Amino acid sequence: KQEVTQIPAALSVPEGENLVLNCSFTDSAIYNLQWFRQDPGKGLTSLLLIQSSQREQTSGRLNASLDKSSGRSTLYIAASQPGDSATYLCALRDDKIIFGKGTRLHILP
Amino acid sequence: GAVVSQHPSWVICKSGTSVKIECRSLDFQATTMFWYRQFPKQSLMLMATSNEGSKATYEQGVEKDKFLINHASLTLSTLTVTSAHPEDSSFYICSAGGLRGKANYGYTFGSGTRLTVV
Numbered sequence: 001k002q003e004v005t006q007i008p009a010a011l012s013v014p015e016g017e018n019l020v021l022n023c024s025f026t027d028s029a030i031y032n033l034q035w036f037r038q039d040p041g042k043g044l045t046s047l048l049l050i051q052s053s054q055r056e057q058t059s060g061r062l063n064a065s066l067d068k069s070s071g072r073s074t075l076y077i078a079a080s081q082p083g084d085s086a087t088y089l090c091a092l093r094d095d096k097i098i099f100g101k102g103t104r105l106h107i108l109p
Numbered sequence: 110g111a112v113v114s115q116h117p118s119w120v121i122c123k124s125g126t127s128v129k130i131e132c133r134s135l136d137f138q139a140t141t142m143f144w145y146r147q148f149p150k151q152s153l154m155l156m157a158t159s160n161e162g163s164k165a166t167y168e169q170g171v172e173k174d175k176f177l178i179n180h181a182s183l184t185l186s187t188l189t190v191t192s193a194h195p196e197d198s199s200f201y202i203c204s205a206g207g208l209r210g211k212a213n214y215g216y217t218f219g220s221g222t223r224l225t226v227v
Binding site (some may be wrong): 011034036041042044046089091093096097098099100101102 | 115126143151152153154155158200202204216217219220221223
C-alpha cells in the first residue's frame, strides 16, 4: 500500500531564506507527482507536476525534483516571501491520487 | 487551463438535514470525478470515485447511503450528505481526473466546500 510522508509537519523561516520541503513515498510505481499549495479554508492550487519519466520541474521561485528510486521528492522555494505561507501538499498518482499530510509553512516577515 | 467550479464554498446546516455539493468542469469533459474530505490538520482523504454514467466506487469506511454521489453528465458531479450530523462537518473537495482519465495528466481541483453541521 502506497504511503506518502511529508517532513517536516511545520516549518517557520525568516523571509528571504531558501527552503526545502520533503516528500517520501513507499512505492515507486507512480504515474506522476504533484505539489499543491493550500491556504487556510481554501481549495488546492497546483504548483508543479512531475511526470514519472521526469526528474524535476521549475516554475518561478519553485523547483520540484523527483527520485523514484529512492522514493523522494523535494520542493525547493527560493527567496521565500510572507505570501508563501501556506500548507504544501505532495500527491502521488498511481491508480488513485494519494496525498501526504502536508507541511505548514510560515514565513516570518 | 482546465477549471472545476465547486459550489457552495461554505454551508451551515442543521443536524438531520441534507446538503448537496456540486462540481462542474467548465471547459472540459471529466469522465471521472473524485471526492475528498479533509478534517482539520489532517490530509485529504479520498471518499469515492465517480465515473460518468455509472455508480460511484466508495473507499472503505465511507457510507455510500450517507454520501450520495451522482455523475450523470460529463460536466457535473454532485455529492449529497444525507441526514448530516456534526461529525460530518469537514472540508469537501472534488477533483476531475486527468482530462478523460489519462494517467499522464495531473488533477484539477474544485475550490472546496466547508460544511458545518450544527
